[in-house]
Amino acid sequence: MQSLRGILNFTRTAELGSFAKAAKDLGISAVAVSQNISRLEAALGVRLLARSTRALQLTPEGQAFLEQCRLPLAQLDAACKEVASDARSASGKLRATVISPVAYLYLIPLLPKFLQRYPGIALELELSEDSSPLINKRFDVGIRVGALDDAAFVARPLGPLRLLLCASPAYLAQAGLPQSLEDLEKHQALLMQITGREQTTPFIVQTRGGEAGAGARSMRFLQLPGHFICNDFRSLAQACSGGLGIAQLPQPLALPMLRNGQLKVLLPDSVAENIQLFIHYPTRKQLPARVRAFVDFVIELFAGHPDLTADISGFVA
Structure with a gap:
């Protein structure tokens, strides 16, 4: 030096x-x-x-x-x-990682508009089913579930991400309608398993009462046995709509199938309401223009999307 x-x-x-x-x-x-x-x-x-x-x-x-x-x-x-x-102009390679249901349904359809607005940016996009925070990866920006416990990143909320228990009308006609969370043990569970993890992803639900008090809601993680396991949410949703069993699906992914009658929502009072979707980016005083452009674009056109908060009461079995 x-x-x-x-x-x-x-x-x-x-x-x-x-x-x-x-x-x-x-x-x-x-x-x-x-x-x-x-x-x-x-x-x-x-x-x-x-x-x-x-x-x-x-x-x-x-x-x-x-x-x-x-x-x-x-x-x-x-x-x-x-x-x-x-750094001053929105150009260069931008490495982004996004959970796949959000990417398929909302982000990728917007990319032509983004790249037309910022033609100097070369976007490298990783799709992932993993809802865990960004760890040890050299990404410029990421859309994930939950806020990072890391002072090196800023977490900007995009909206709630409900996880719905769903099944097809055909499956319910054959297997019956579960009346409680305990009833799920009697049904065929369709499960997600993140590549590289030993255990399947549990169903995340909320219950009333218990130690927190009669009116309080507490989080529960149900580790259910299943006869179908995959590592892709879209495949899980298709298996569910095909009548193979009950799956827990992100609301944005389930909505089209709920709207056309392929799926029904089960046990709506057990939907976890405090899970949030965030966009993460490094806490830098001089954030590169390409990162700032992507963050601003996502927040402008995606944050608060009506599908994230859509009323699901009309789709309950």
Whole structure:
């Protein structure tokens, strides 16, 4: 690092012809410039500048060294300008990760509008069923369930994400309608299993009463046995609409099938109401313009989407 500072001080002095002019250009004192160059000469073991009371003159070694330094310094300068330009303009690669039901139903249909508005952005999108926070991945932005417990990220709420217990009319006609959460043990559960995890994802429900008080609602996680397990919500929804059993589906994914009668909502009083969808991005004072553009776009066109809070009472079995 010291050598790089000395090289920069040396090249500016050689090009401008004096310590004073180089100091003004670099924003430091002439004494500091002279000292930095002296340290560089000591490290290299060679004299680069011949100093006199009247003028500075490059030594033969200094002239050769200057020629060798010009190209890499120009490349570094160009790299810095390119990064600064990308930060100020919405351009460059943007790496985003989004839970797949949200991506398929809402984000991907909006991408043509986003990329038309910001043609300089190259979007790299990862779809994931995993609702866990962003961990150890070099993403610029992510849409996930829940807020990150990490001071390095900002979490902006997009709206609630209800998880509905659903089944097809055909399945209910054959297996009967569950009247309580305990009844689910008697039914065929269709389960999600995130790739790389040993256990299936439990059904997340809320119940009234218990230790929290008669009117309070508490969260419960039901680990049910199932005869169908997959790692994709769309496949789970299709299996559910085909009559294979009961699945817990994100409301945005279930709504089209609820509206056309393929699915019915079960036990609506057990729907967990405090699960939230968030967009996450790093807490940087100078957030790159491409990240800011994506965050603002998502919040403008997606946050508070009516499907997230749609009334499901008309779809209850």
